[in-house]
Amino acid sequence: MRINRRTLLISLAAPVATPFLTKLAAQSAASGNDTVLIQNATILTITNGTVKGSILLQGGKIAALGEKVLAPAGAKVIDGAGKFVMPGIIDCHSHIMAEAINEGTVSVSSMVGIEDVLNPEDIGIYRALAGGVTTANILHGSANSIGGKTIVMKMRWGKNAQTMKFEGAAPGIKFALGENPKRAGQAVATGLAGVGSAPRYPATRMGVEDVIRQAFNDAKDYKSIWATYNAKLAKGEVVMPPARDLKLDALVEVLDGKRLVHAHCYRQDEILMLIHVADDYGFKIRTFQHVLEGYKVAKEIAAHGGGASTFADWWAYKLEANDAIPYNAAILVKKGVLTSLNSDDAELMRHLDKEAAKTVKYGGLTETEALSLITINPAKQLKIENRVGSLEVGKDADVLLYDAHPLSNFSKVEKVWIDGHMYFDRDEDISNRTRKDLEKKALIQKAAADQRGPGGRGGATAPTPQEEGNNQ
Amino acid sequence: MLLLAPLALATPHLHAQAPSKGTWVLQDARVVPVSGPALEHGTVIVRDGLIEAVGANLPAPKDGWVIDCKGLTIYPGLIDGLSNWGLTNTPATAAPAAAGGRGGGGGRGGIVVTAPTPAPVAQQPQTQSRGPEDRPSTASWIKAADQLFPNDRSIEANRNGGFTSAVTFPTGSIFSGQGSVINLAGERAGDMVLADAVGQHISLRTAGFRSYPGSLMGTIAYIRQLYLDADRYKLGKSIYEKHPQGLQRPAYDRALEGVLASPRILLPATRNVEVERMITFAKELKVNAILYGGHEAWRSIDVLKQAGTPVLVSLRYPEKVADSDPTLDEAERILELRDKAPTAAGALAKGGIKFAFYSDGVATPREIKAAVKKAIDAGLDPAAALRALTLSPAEIFGVSDRIGSIEKGKIANLVIADGDLFATSTKVKYVFVDGGRYEPPVEDAPARPNFGGRGGGRGGPVQ
Numbered sequence: 001m002r003i004n005r006r007t008l009l010i011s012l013a014a015p016v017a018t019p020f021l022t023k024l025a026a027q028s029a030a031s032g033n034d035t036v037l038i039q040n041a042t043i044l045t046i047t048n049g050t051v052k053g054s055i056l057l058q059g060g061k062i063a064a065l066g067e068k069v070l071a072p073a074g075a076k077v078i079d080g081a082g083k084f085v086m087p088g089i090i091d092c093h094s095h096i097m098a099e100a101i102n103e104g105t106v107s108v109s110s111m112v113g114i115e116d117v118l119n120p121e122d123i124g125i126y127r128a129l130a131g132g133v134t135t136a137n138i139l140h141g142s143a144n145s146i147g148g149k150t151i152v153m154k155m156r157w158g159k160n161a162q163t164m165k166f167e168g169a170a171p172g173i174k175f176a177l178g179e180n181p182k183r184a185g186q187a188v189a190t191g192l193a194g195v196g197s198a199p200r201y202p203a204t205r206m207g208v209e210d211v212i213r214q215a216f217n218d219a220k221d222y223k224s225i226w227a228t229y230n231a232k233l234a235k236g237e238v239v240m241p242p243a244r245d246l247k248l249d250a251l252v253e254v255l256d257g258k259r260l261v262h263a264h265c266y267r268q269d270e271i272l273m274l275i276h277v278a279d280d281y282g283f284k285i286r287t288f289q290h291v292l293e294g295y296k297v298a299k300e301i302a303a304h305g306g307g308a309s310t311f312a313d314w315w316a317y318k319l320e321a322n323d324a325i326p327y328n329a330a331i332l333v334k335k336g337v338l339t340s341l342n343s344d345d346a347e348l349m350r351h352l353d354k355e356a357a358k359t360v361k362y363g364g365l366t367e368t369e370a371l372s373l374i375t376i377n378p379a380k381q382l383k384i385e386n387r388v389g390s391l392e393v394g395k396d397a398d399v400l401l402y403d404a405h406p407l408s409n410f411s412k413v414e415k416v417w418i419d420g421h422m423y424f425d426r427d428e429d430i431s432n433r434t435r436k437d438l439e440k441k442a443l444i445q446k447a448a449a450d451q452r453g454p455g456g457r458g459g460a461t462a463p464t465p466q467e468e469g470n471n472q
Numbered sequence: 473m474l475l476l477a478p479l480a481l482a483t484p485h486l487h488a489q490a491p492s493k494g495t496w497v498l499q500d501a502r503v504v505p506v507s508g509p510a511l512e513h514g515t516v517i518v519r520d521g522l523i524e525a526v527g528a529n530l531p532a533p534k535d536g537w538v539i540d541c542k543g544l545t546i547y548p549g550l551i552d553g554l555s556n557w558g559l560t561n562t563p564a565t566a567a568p569a570a571a572g573g574r575g576g577g578g579g580r581g582g583i584v585v586t587a588p589t590p591a592p593v594a595q596q597p598q599t600q601s602r603g604p605e606d607r608p609s610t611a612s613w614i615k616a617a618d619q620l621f622p623n624d625r626s627i628e629a630n631r632n633g634g635f636t637s638a639v640t641f642p643t644g645s646i647f648s649g650q651g652s653v654i655n656l657a658g659e660r661a662g663d664m665v666l667a668d669a670v671g672q673h674i675s676l677r678t679a680g681f682r683s684y685p686g687s688l689m690g691t692i693a694y695i696r697q698l699y700l701d702a703d704r705y706k707l708g709k710s711i712y713e714k715h716p717q718g719l720q721r722p723a724y725d726r727a728l729e730g731v732l733a734s735p736r737i738l739l740p741a742t743r744n745v746e747v748e749r750m751i752t753f754a755k756e757l758k759v760n761a762i763l764y765g766g767h768e769a770w771r772s773i774d775v776l777k778q779a780g781t782p783v784l785v786s787l788r789y790p791e792k793v794a795d796s797d798p799t800l801d802e803a804e805r806i807l808e809l810r811d812k813a814p815t816a817a818g819a820l821a822k823g824g825i826k827f828a829f830y831s832d833g834v835a836t837p838r839e840i841k842a843a844v845k846k847a848i849d850a851g852l853d854p855a856a857a858l859r860a861l862t863l864s865p866a867e868i869f870g871v872s873d874r875i876g877s878i879e880k881g882k883i884a885n886l887v888i889a890d891g892d893l894f895a896t897s898t899k900v901k902y903v904f905v906d907g908g909r910y911e912p913p914v915e916d917a918p919a920r921p922n923f924g925g926r927g928g929g930r931g932g933p934v935q
Contacts, residue, residue, distance in 0.1 A: 099688055099745075100687040100688040100689045100690070101687070102686075102687060103684070103685065103686055103687045103689060103690035103693075104686055104687070105602075105682065105683055105684040105685065105686035105690065106602060106603055106684050109690065111604070111690075111693040111694075111697060112685075112687065112689040112690050112692075112693040113689060113693065114689065116688075116689045116692040116693065116749070116753070117687075117688050117689045117692070117749075118749075119745050120745065121744070121745055121805070123803075140689075148689060160748050160775070161745075161748060161749070161752075162748075162752065238711065238714075238715050238718075238719065240708055240711060240712075240719055240720055240722070241704050241707055241708060241711075243700075243701065243704055244697075244700045244701075244703075244704065245697075246604075246693055246696060246697050246700070247603070436804070439804065440804045440807065443804065443807040443808060443811055444807060446811060447792070447807060447810060447811065
């Protein structure tokens with residue numbers, strides 16, 4: 001989350017959902033054939049060049065890929081002549097499908113997790129699919145120096161939250177530096193939730209560093225307390241169990257390298273600060289998020305082994321986001337930083353392909369390098385590159401069919417498969433719109449009739465729980 | 473044996489809440505026991521607060537007061553599955569419970585409207601907290617049974633409508649406290665209580681940016697932390713009990729005592745998403761859960777069936793906010809929820825999922841019944857509707873051996889009506905609570921100002 005006030009405005013202004021892009025339409029699309037052969041297409045594998053030929057999706061995996069692939073019995077064959085196939089887009093920073101974003105009341109909120117508040121019915125998922133996103137890292141917001149736990153999801157629209165989780169993906173956690181965590185430390189008459197907020201430490205960048213260091217001091221103590229307890233227990237001693245602390249459990253996982261750190265940051269000084277802190281405590285920053293001044297400290301980020309997940313050309317929404325250039329991603333790539341482009345926004349999420357294209361113009365990345373920023377690179381950042389991020393035999397059949405080159409401004413995603421199931425089909429979506437429109441109109445008319453009729457006054461009523469428009 | 477015409481009763485007024493030790497013979501009624509098939513010409517014998525016998529052609533005991541129930545139907549008393557009745561300190565008379573209420577109190581006008589208000593605030597939980605260690609918004613140790621106001625006007629008002637029991641809960645905090653099953657009559661709070669601790673009410677409240685937890689995920693994490701703390705507390709106590717010497721004693725923690733004392737927890741789940749989320753959460757916490765809300769349960773039948781989690785269905789259906797922006801383009805999802813909320817109960821019944829209704833702040837029995845009728849019109853079998861207000865809530869809260877049906881040995885909580893209970897024209901003639909007989913006032917009587925001196929008033933005891 002970049003800036004909170006802006007987010008609030010977006011939430012209020014955003015329509016709750018469109019009438020036509022609904023779950024039903026997607027569910028019928030999702031019933032597509034499990035065995036699919038796309039022929040005569042231009043296949044952008046990302047990791048092994050471009051292939052003019054066919055790709056076979058079978059049993060949820062990419063079963064074959066090459067100039068000539070025979071169609072197995074029962075396969076649905078799609079003519080890809082003039083069309084492009086690429087791996088599903090991976091967004092390393094999104095807030096869709098989360099029904100809460102910030103636990104902003106505390107400086108360290110590592111006890112909370114997005115996993116607990118997923119909404120698999122968020123229309124943002126379907127819209128992201130329409131833009132080719134098949135996997136997204138759903139993050140906590142940036143109100144805290146150490147924020148909540150993150151989770152990697154596949155956009156299996158129509159499934160429940162448990163089923164949408166990316167099986168086996170490493171768990172993550174959000175950190176945040178700079179204005180957001182320190183601004184949350186200032187008492188304001190009207191805060192993020194429209195209510196006054198109490199002052200909260202920290203209020204400066206120095207304080208942010210202190211909070212992170214203190215949290216890891218606590219985590220180390222906690223770890224040793226438990227180690228001592230377990231050792232005594234193993235020796236058969238009678239001991240009182242120490243308290244479990246969900247907040248510190250997550251930080252111990254960071255210390256042990258089991259939980260990936262995704263750190264919201266902008267300025268070079270705070271980036272260097274966090275690298276020093278991580279070095280001192282012996283953990284790694286997996287990705288620097290936003291990282292608009294990353295081009296100034298690319299070598300240091302590369303030396304730390306950290307990744308960068310940035311925007312192509314989005315900045316100047318606040319002071320700390322001012323010293324930004326469109327060459328950031330390209331420079332980071334060329335300095336050896338594992339780099340991705342993310343959305344952080346439900347709308348931007350629908351055209352990450354076009355964002356990638358900007359790095360060809362600004363910085364001269366090759367087409368493959370540009371597409372890597374939204375496929376294999378974020379896959380590596382999330383440690384899921386053995387499953388997704390490129391078109392290789394044996395990987396998950398998370399595949400996009402485009403009507404033109406994905407980096408072209410004029411291209412559209414036509415079909416999206418995840419695990420070999422079709423979750424988005426543009427034709428089907430368009431043909432369903434009239435029906436869905438009518439369905440909705442009928443509901444509105446029925447409600448109006450009920451209100452006029454004698455049966456409209458049954459008992460007291462509660463306001464309808466509104467969908468929260470807080471996808472930012 | 474004495475044959476009484478209902479209005480001819482002129483016996484001295486006993487107090488409204490005093491449980492009767494009398495014997496009643498309810499003759500020639502249609503008896504709907506809920507636990508079994510209806511008897512067309514049945515008799516129910518009530519003695520000392522209990523149901524002594526149910527059947528056809530029962531010999532009437534010599535010492536009983538006989539009521540000829542020809543043309544009337546006897547149902548088990550209705551139960552509000554999740555309530556705040558008895559907890560709102562809005563007495564029917566201005567006098568406090570200890571001093572007033574006897575006999576010649578104020579004239580109690582027709583149906584009394586009770587606004588839902590939060591539970592008593594004597595143990596107001598922490599309002600500003602910096603983390604779970606401050607135990608924010610927790611009152612888990614509070615028991616509804618200890619907070620009852622026997623003069624709460626909602627008791628009489630709802631009893632007049634046929635409700636004889638309620639599973640009443642403190643609400644308003646994250647761990648709001650423990651619910652109690654109460655009978656809707658009794659001179660003292662203690663007389664009303666059937667079961668003092670039947671579950672913990674959880675609400676997913678947040679305090680915004682002011683105080684932890686300020687978000688839904690913070691609230692969930694907080695609940696999880698409290699259960700972890702409770703596990704450790706239990707273990708620590710058991711270790712200390714065996715080894716009191718040489719070990720630090722675990723500090724007494726009333727919040728954890730309250731959590732551990734709760735046999736089940738009530739989790740809010742109105743939307744399908746919330747049903748799945750709360751079922752997953754309950755499984756993780758290893759607690760017996762009951763979901764409340766349930767308006768979108770028609771989408772969640774499979775997952776509810778698999779989990780076997782009972783649902784309390786709110787009778788306060790969602791509706792468009794009265795002054796909402798008329799140009800607002802609402803999601804189809806929202807429109808559909810409003811349209812289909814009354815079908816939830818029917819869907820649960822068809823799916824074989826245990827459910828009960830709850831009043832959820834709906835102010836009067838008339839409106840509650842209208843909402844039930846809406847569910848029946850939307851496809852709920854009338855017998856299932858009755859069960860959802862009688863035997864099912866009793867089963868869900870583990871008191872079906874005492875209330876919820878008309879069976880020998882059970883508590884004599886009965887409602888006697890002149891027709892189908894949920895038909896709008898039907899009048900409740902008598903209500904029995906703990907064997908004590910009450911005669912509701914004529915419905916729709918205009919509410920009168922309290923002039924006092926109307927000797928026991930309507931709705932008082934008539935025995």
